[in-house]
Amino acid sequence: xxxxxxxxxxxxxxxxxxxxxxxxxxxxxxxxxxxxxxxxxxxxxxxxxxxxxxxxxxxxxxxxxxxxxxxxxxxxxxxxxxxxxxxxxxxxxxxxxxxxxxxxxxxxxxxxxxxxxxxxxxxxxxxxxxxxxxxxxxxxxxxxxxxxxxxxxxxxxxxxxxxxxxxxxxxxxxxxxxxxxxxxxxxxxxxxxxxxxxxxxxxxxxxxxxxxxxxxxxxxxxxxxxxxxxxxxxxxxxxxxxxxxxxxxxxxxxxxxxxxxxxxxxxxxxxxxxxxxxxxxxxxxxxxxxxxxxxxxxxxxxxxxxxxxxxxxxxxxxxxxxxxxxxxxxxxxxxxxxxxxxxxxxxxxxxxxxxxxxxxxxxxxxxxxxxxxxxxxxxxxxxxxxxxxxxxxxxx
Amino acid sequence: xxxxxxxxxxxxxxxxxxxxxxxxxxxxxxxxxxxxxxxxxxxxxxxxxxxxxxxxxxxxxxxxxxxxxxxxxxxxxxxxxxxxxxxxxxxxxxxxxxxxxxxxxxxxxxxxxxxxxxxxxxxxxxxxxxxxxxxxxxxxxxxxxxxxxxxxxxxxxxxxxxxxxxxxxxxxxxxxxxxxxxxxxxxxxxxxxxxxxxxxxxxxxxxxxxxxxxxxxxxxxxxxxxxxxxxxxxxxxxxxxxxxxxxxxxxxxxxxxxxxxxxxxxxxxxxxxxxxxxxxxxxxxxxxxxxxxxxxxxxxxxxxxxxxxxxxxxxxxxxxxxxxxxxxxxxxxxxxxxxxxxxxxxxxxxxxxxxxxxxxxxxxxxxxxxxxxxxxxxxxxxxxxxxxxxxxxxxxxxxxxxxxxxxxxxxxxxxxxxxxxx
Numbered sequence: 001x002x003x004x005x006x007x008x009x010x011x012x013x014x015x016x017x018x019x020x021x022x023x024x025x026x027x028x029x030x031x032x033x034x035x036x037x038x039x040x041x042x043x044x045x046x047x048x049x050x051x052x053x054x055x056x057x058x059x060x061x062x063x064x065x066x067x068x069x070x071x072x073x074x075x076x077x078x079x080x081x082x083x084x085x086x087x088x089x090x091x092x093x094x095x096x097x098x099x100x101x102x103x104x105x106x107x108x109x110x111x112x113x114x115x116x117x118x119x120x121x122x123x124x125x126x127x128x129x130x131x132x133x134x135x136x137x138x139x140x141x142x143x144x145x146x147x148x149x150x151x152x153x154x155x156x157x158x159x160x161x162x163x164x165x166x167x168x169x170x171x172x173x174x175x176x177x178x179x180x181x182x183x184x185x186x187x188x189x190x191x192x193x194x195x196x197x198x199x200x201x202x203x204x205x206x207x208x209x210x211x212x213x214x215x216x217x218x219x220x221x222x223x224x225x226x227x228x229x230x231x232x233x234x235x236x237x238x239x240x241x242x243x244x245x246x247x248x249x250x251x252x253x254x255x256x257x258x259x260x261x262x263x264x265x266x267x268x269x270x271x272x273x274x275x276x277x278x279x280x281x282x283x284x285x286x287x288x289x290x291x292x293x294x295x296x297x298x299x300x301x302x303x304x305x306x307x308x309x310x311x312x313x314x315x316x317x318x319x320x321x322x323x324x325x326x327x328x329x330x331x332x333x334x335x336x337x338x339x340x341x342x343x344x345x346x347x348x349x350x351x352x353x354x355x356x357x358x359x360x361x362x363x364x365x366x367x368x369x370x371x372x373x374x375x376x377x378x379x380x381x382x383x384x385x386x387x388x389x390x391x392x393x394x395x396x
Numbered sequence: 397x398x399x400x401x402x403x404x405x406x407x408x409x410x411x412x413x414x415x416x417x418x419x420x421x422x423x424x425x426x427x428x429x430x431x432x433x434x435x436x437x438x439x440x441x442x443x444x445x446x447x448x449x450x451x452x453x454x455x456x457x458x459x460x461x462x463x464x465x466x467x468x469x470x471x472x473x474x475x476x477x478x479x480x481x482x483x484x485x486x487x488x489x490x491x492x493x494x495x496x497x498x499x500x501x502x503x504x505x506x507x508x509x510x511x512x513x514x515x516x517x518x519x520x521x522x523x524x525x526x527x528x529x530x531x532x533x534x535x536x537x538x539x540x541x542x543x544x545x546x547x548x549x550x551x552x553x554x555x556x557x558x559x560x561x562x563x564x565x566x567x568x569x570x571x572x573x574x575x576x577x578x579x580x581x582x583x584x585x586x587x588x589x590x591x592x593x594x595x596x597x598x599x600x601x602x603x604x605x606x607x608x609x610x611x612x613x614x615x616x617x618x619x620x621x622x623x624x625x626x627x628x629x630x631x632x633x634x635x636x637x638x639x640x641x642x643x644x645x646x647x648x649x650x651x652x653x654x655x656x657x658x659x660x661x662x663x664x665x666x667x668x669x670x671x672x673x674x675x676x677x678x679x680x681x682x683x684x685x686x687x688x689x690x691x692x693x694x695x696x697x698x699x700x701x702x703x704x705x706x707x708x709x710x711x712x713x714x715x716x717x718x719x720x721x722x723x724x725x726x727x728x729x730x731x732x733x734x735x736x737x738x739x740x741x742x743x744x745x746x747x748x749x750x751x752x753x754x755x756x757x758x759x760x761x762x763x764x765x766x767x768x769x770x771x772x773x774x775x776x777x778x779x780x781x782x783x784x785x786x787x788x789x790x791x792x793x794x795x796x797x798x799x800x801x802x803x804x805x806x807x808x809x810x811x812x813x814x815x816x817x818x
Contacts, residue, residue, distance in 0.1 A: 038714060040721050045728070047702055070714035075690045079708055087706030119729065120718070314463065317471055331441065331479050336473060339434060339463045346438040358508055 001142060001183060001210055003242045003263075009376045014041035014234070016168040017371040020242060023092045023141045025055045029242065029263040030254075030371075032364050033061035033094055034357060035271055036351060038070060040159040043350040044357070046087050046132060051327045052354070056361040058091045061266040064134035064143075065103040069121045072136040076381040095135060095283075096144035096213060097126060098187075098269040100247055105219070109151040109160075112165065115148050128172035136178060144213040144244070145170040147187035152220035153297055159191040162216075163200045170207060178377035185213040192225050194232045211242040214262070218247025226253075230260035251282070251304070251363060252387070255380045258367055262301035270360055277309040277341045279320045282387070283294040284366055306334075308352070313338040326358035327351075397605045398535070401637050405746035410658035412745035412804060415637055418533040418560035418576050419585070419713040420482040421452040424637065424658035425741040428485060429666060432479045433458050438664055438724040441480050447701070447728065448735035451483040451535070453683035455663050456528055457492035461512065465531035473533030475786035482533035483552040485661070487641075488525045490543055502542055504559065511524040519632045526579070532574045539567040542580040546616035553586035560584045568602065580639060582610035583628050585657060587620045587662065596631040604739045607636040609657070613642030618770040622651060626777050646675065646737055650757055651771055652779035653741050654750075665734050669726035675733040677760045681709070683726070683790035723793060751780045758785040 002021040009015045016219060034041055035187070039062050041049065049057060054345040064080065070086070079085045082093055100107045102120055109116035114127035131146045148165040150158060166189045174181040186204035190196030204212060214233050226248075234243060242263045248254055248267030257265060273280065273344035282304045306313075316334040324330075328337075328351040370379035400416040405482070415422040429436050429444070430453045436444060444452065454474055459465060468477050474484055490507060492745040499760035500509040506521030529537040540563055565582050571579050581599040585591030599607055609628045625640060629652075632638050639659035640652050649660050665675060672684040676696045682688075682694075691709035703712075703725045715722030744753035758767055765787030768803055775782045 037721070043720055043724075045702075045724055046444075046706065047443065067714070071710040072690060072706075075692060075708075075710045080693055085708065085711050087702075122533065290643055315467060315471060327440070327442070333471075333477075335463075335467075336434075336477055336479070339477075341463050343433045343458075345433055345435050346441065346723065347435040349720065350438070350440065350724070396566070 003211065003240070005239060007372055009371045009374055009375075010259055011377055015237075015258050015371055015376045016243065016261060016263065017368055018263055020263075023058075024090065025058055025092065027055055027092065028368055030364060031056060031059055031264055032260050032361060033059045033244070034279045035101070035266065035268045036060050036062050036066075038066045039082055039093070039104050041087075041353060041357075043274070043346070043353040048089075048261060048302070048327060049348070050088075050353040052358055053361050053365075056364065057357065059341040060091055060093050060265070061099065062093050062095050062138075062140060062324040063097065063103045064131060064138060065097050065117050065119060065124065065126060065139075067120065067134060068124055068126075068130075074131050077137040079391075081137065086135060088365045091140075093138075093140040094142045094185075094244070094264075094266075095138065096187075096246070096266065097131060097146055097265075098149060098215075100218070107148065107150040107154065107162070110148050111129040114395070115146055115165075115169075118196075118256060129176065132173055135173075136176075140183075142183050142184040142185055142211065144215075145173040145187050147189055147207075147213075148216045149187075149189055149216045150191055150217075152192045152222075152225070154191060156193070159193055159196055162191065163196050164191050166200065167203050167319050170204065170209075172205065173210075181208040182210060184209045185211045187213045187232050188237075188282040190233065191216055191230075192221050192227060192229060196211035197229055197232040198236050201233045203302060205237055209241070211244065212237050214243060214245040217245060218249075223253075227256060227260070229263070230257065234261045244349060252348075252384055253262050253384065255367070258371075258376070260381065270353065270356045271307060271358050276307070278307055278356075279337070279352055280356050281307050281321050282363075284333070284359060285323060302330070304387065308334060308337045309341045309349075309396060310338075320355050320380055321359065324358065325357065326355050328355040328358075339376070397578065398574065398576050399590055399605050399637075401606070403635070405748070406438070407745055407748070407750040408654075409743075410654050410740045410745050410750055411656065411658065411780065413637070413658060415658070417451070417483045417578070419484070419535050422469060423481060423742045425649070425653040426450055426738045427665075427746075428453050428659065428661040429731055429734070430455070430661055430663045431478075432663075433462070434474060434726070436731070437670070438720065438727050441478065442730060442774065444480070444731070446480070448739065449482065449730045449731065450651060450738075451485055451659075454484055454486045454532060454534060455533065456486045456489035456525065457496070459486075459487065459532060460528050465528040468475055469531035469533070473531075482621045484532075486532050486534040486537040487627065488491070488538045488540040489520055489528065490525070490540045502556075502559075502668060504562075506540070506723065522563045523570040525571075526570040528565050533573075534577065534605065536578045536580055537571075539564050539579060539581050541584055541610055543584070543611060544586060544610055546587060546588070546614045546620070549632055553584075553588060554591055557585040557591045557595050559596065564604075565600055566726055568604075578605035580604060580606040580608050580637075582608040582641070583632075584611045584703065585624075586611060587616060587624060589623075589631060590628055592624060593631060596628055600631070600633060604636075606639065607632050608639040609643050610641045612640065613644055613648075613662070618768065619773065622647075622655065622770055622774040625652050625657060626655045626774065627811060646734070646757075647761060647771065649737065650741070651774045652777075653745075654754060654780055655774060665730040666727045669730045670717075670723045672722070672726065674712075674726055675730045677757075678763075679761055683709060683713050683716045685713075693697055695729055696733070699729065699736070701729050703729040703732070754780050755785055 005018045022029040037038040060173040104118040106116045116123045146169045148162040150162045186209035190200045244264040319329040351362030405412040428451045432455045525540040542559040644662045673679040694704040
């Protein structure tokens with residue numbers, strides 16, 4: 001794996017564009033990791049996945065903990081690792097233990113032996129040795145060490161303990177790693193404490209890791225705090241290695257992360273939109289241009305997304321987004337999606353996940369373009385402003 | 397008439413044909429997946445094309461309920477609404493009435509039922525059913541028939557058969573688009589050959605584009621089932637398609653094709669997929685079994701579908717019944733299997749190797765030679781020698797108790813039937 005920053009931008013020159021050379025592909029950053037369930041997107045099978053923008057859609061976030069009741073390690077090894085088992089040999093699989101849907105960190109059950117996660121199969125305690133057994137049979141392209149992520153409201157003591165454990169487990173994971181950390185992302189925790197964040201980041205940076213994963217955000221920290229937490233953590237990290245963050249999913253959150261110097265984002269925003277019957281429609285050709293598709297007539301959306309369950313779409317034969325080249329928009333209408341949602345058909349989620357993924361990947365392209373042209377700050381400001389203006393207009 | 401049916405090849409009663417419909421030219425025998433609510437559960441239209449689906453079914457009852465046939469018509473018909481470019485077939489709505497609704501009551505006027513939306517009494521007449529199907533716009537539409545369970549006996553069956561004939565005239569009169577939609581009549585009559593014969597003759601008189609054999613696949617014993625199919629296919633015109641409704645299991649499709657049927661539909665392949673069962677040449681593979689958890693083989697090594705080329709039983713085992721992706725992948729495979737079966741039937745008849753195909757099929761499904769008696773009986777009538785697939789003498793099968801229908805049995809060269817010694 002090789003990573004290089006190609007351009008810095010923005011106030012404080014923290015936002016950066018880069019290139020990740022990994023698994024035979026060159027992935028430009030900032031980039032989005034698509035969330036998965038047992039390694040595959042929730043609804044997009046591999047043949048449909050191939051229709052999404054490339055190489056952007058190659059990046060997948062996989063959770064080893066999804067496989068704790070799944071095929072035994074030996075079987076996974078025999079099949080040849082995760083890439084082969086999933087039928088996705090060219091994809092970039094980045095593993096981390098927790099996610100926001102099927103592997104929720106339950107810090108109150110974590111202890112000195114391992115981290116606890118709430119999974120569909122119940123609560124599971126994962127020790128570094130268990131975790132590394134999964135990692136070694138799965139052979140993801142990159143993997144985050146096992147961390148003790150805690151929500152923002154824990155005591156100072158608990159927070160300190162989480163930092164100590166995370167560092168200890170990082171060392172344990174690297175020690176068990178056949179590649180000695182060459183594909184490891186060290187996790188930085190520390191809750192809402194600036195001091196702990198800096199401490200953790202500094203310590204992780206000393207280890208032989210190839211990148212960093214900012215964990216513990218999106219677990220109760222307020223948006224106001226987040227900015228300073230990110231700055232504190234990122235400030236202590238070397239600039240030449242990539243940084244990932246979890247649970248910053250909304251467009252504004254992503255922009256905030258980019259501004260702080262994050263390169264890769266793992267979020268379940270798309271999944272949550274899809275399950276709610278929402279389709280993204282905010283403009284991705286150029287921020288500031290008028291909304292197309294009669295979006296101004298939408299009384300059932302907030303100009304970022306529309307809720308296709310609404311009866312307003314029963315006879316709407318237009319595409320979700322006129323200019324969108326995704327499979328869903330090229331083949332189906334809002335009316336059909338409305339029908340599918342109303343009769344609880346699986347195809348609704350398939351089509352929505354395709355569109356939402358496509359749309360959000362295009363958003364990331366816009367971000368990259370704005371950094372490369374040196375206009376990220378302006379882009380971010382305009383985007384947030386437009387969004388607020390529409391919200392204000394909707395209220396009146 | 398908005399179709400053309402050309403028989404391209406035969407083996408005794410079995411036929412391989414080209415069925416040209418307004419939206420697509422199909423090869424029969426063929427299986428039609430059921431897309432109840434305007435979608436095959438979990439698959440896109442692209443995937444269906446890739447798998448090789450030629451015709452899919454829509455359910456009139458469900459589509460009229462949601463989103464409504466009027467809306468579908470306003471938006472240009474079901475093809476456009478769901479973006480399916482190939483052929484569509486809609487059923488009459490009658491079966492759902494009877495099978496889904498507790499208070500369905502059948503009178504001469506039509507089927508009265510309690511609306512599932514607001515509980516008001518509603519009526520589905522032949523005219524209304526055709527009107528709805530005209531709105532939906534499928535290539536093939538089905539007449540409203542008076543369906544009775546095959547497990548029922550008594551005068552009700554006769555009543556239903558005669559009513560079906562009266563209703564077909566009302567359907568024909570109500571049909572507004574005979575130039576682009578083909579109205580198929582449905583043969584009823586329960587398991588009674590006399591009633592079936594009357595119904596067949598009555599429908600054939602009406603000179604419809606195609607005919608369905610209805611009232612089966614509802615729990616009747618297999619021995620009765622094949623005899624009704626055999627009788628109906630013998631009586632229906634050679635130059636029109638024959639559709640056995642609600643069939644089904646691959647074995648049933650092979651037998652019915654041998655007896656001269658062309659089209660089939662069933663929810664079985666997709667429904668069983670959602671329960672974690674895969675269709676394989678040997679029969680079924682239940683992926684939820686513990687043994688599958690470490691099985692590194694594909695579902696079926698002979699299957700060329702994406703699922704079998706890329707995934708192992710072990711991985712699918714952890715997906716099925718738990719994740720939507722499991723349903724999708726298994727449905728994809730099961731429909732691929734059914735499409736391959738359809739293709740194999742068509743090509744083997746066309747290429748003059750149908751008996752070999754049937755023997756190969758039975759050998760894999762019944763490696764111990766325990767081919768069921770009803771299959772053996774049916775193959776005698778179909779004129780296909782499957783003795784090498786059977787552990788016991790197939791001729792013994794004809795001694796089994798059951799209705800004797802001499803006109804179904806092909807003439808034999810043997811003057812004497814010598815039962816095998818056991």
